């Protein structure tokens with residue numbers, strides 16, 4: 001049996017969940033149940049897409065130019081940023097947003113819930129690279145429940161005899177009609193660090209609308225957010241727990257051009273216009289101390305309603 005056949009024999013669910021490999025050897029879990037379709041790349045524990053069946057367009061966006069290759073991060077989906085967010089504090093050579101999104105994970109469980117939703121759980125596999133960059137004994141797990149809503153829990157367990165500090169994010173790319181026509185609500189009055197203005201501390205006045213590169217870490221907020229999308233006539237709700245930061249990011253034209261993997265988009269105006277990242281995080285002021293022997297959980301739930 002090949003590893004893929006073995007995985008399908010142990011963890012596939014007839015009519016709901018099947019594993020496949022791409023031409024680069026990456027393995028994906030494809031989920032199709034009564035409520036939604038989704039695809040998850042085992043590398044990075046990275047959900048690549050999610051479309052509830054009552055939606056014509058996916059809710060989790062992935063670039064048509066995304067690379068699906070060993071050791072490469074995927075442009076779109078739900079990258080798992082861990083055990084740090086942004087650049088590493090002291091080591092400039094370590095990858096931005098940590099290593100979790102580019103290393104192999106393994107499937108530890110899969111099942112159908114009583115509701116008919118599909119649940120899948122994965123665990124990050126330690127490698128020489130992860131041990132060199134993270135010299136603490138820990139276990140990182142992700143649990144996804146795919147249905148009309150999408151629930152994700154990221155679980156960090158400290159297996160060491162000392163406390164450690166993590167930064168983390170579920171760096172979700174949401175699909176939208178056009179960046180010029182959406183508003184993000186829920187962060188009114190919150191304090192943020194503005195990454196496009198040298199991390200200046202500011203306070204959010206009203207809902208967020210976009211007319212240029214935006215890269216903000218809202219701190220000390222566990223608030224539910226929503227993306228109001230006038231063009232796709234839908235509101236995406238983002239509820240969370242165990243997360244005190246929310247990152248809002250759009251690269252806009254110039255940065256997207258430089259980054260080079262946003263694709264032309266459905267409109268042909270640039271894929272970057274059809275996504276916005278609203279990331280449930282613990283970053284900067286809100287990095288988390290995980291005491292020895294304890295588990296920290298970050299949970300999100302995404303749902304969609306007419307707008």
Ligand SMILES: O=P(O)(O)OC[C@H]1O[C@@H](O)[C@H](O)[C@@H](O)[C@@H]1O
Pocket residue numbers: 073096097171195215216247249279
């Ligand atoms: O290109 P990456 O590493 O996936 O990061 C994308 C963006 O991720 C956001 O979370 C950061 O705030 C941005 O500064 C960054 O550009």
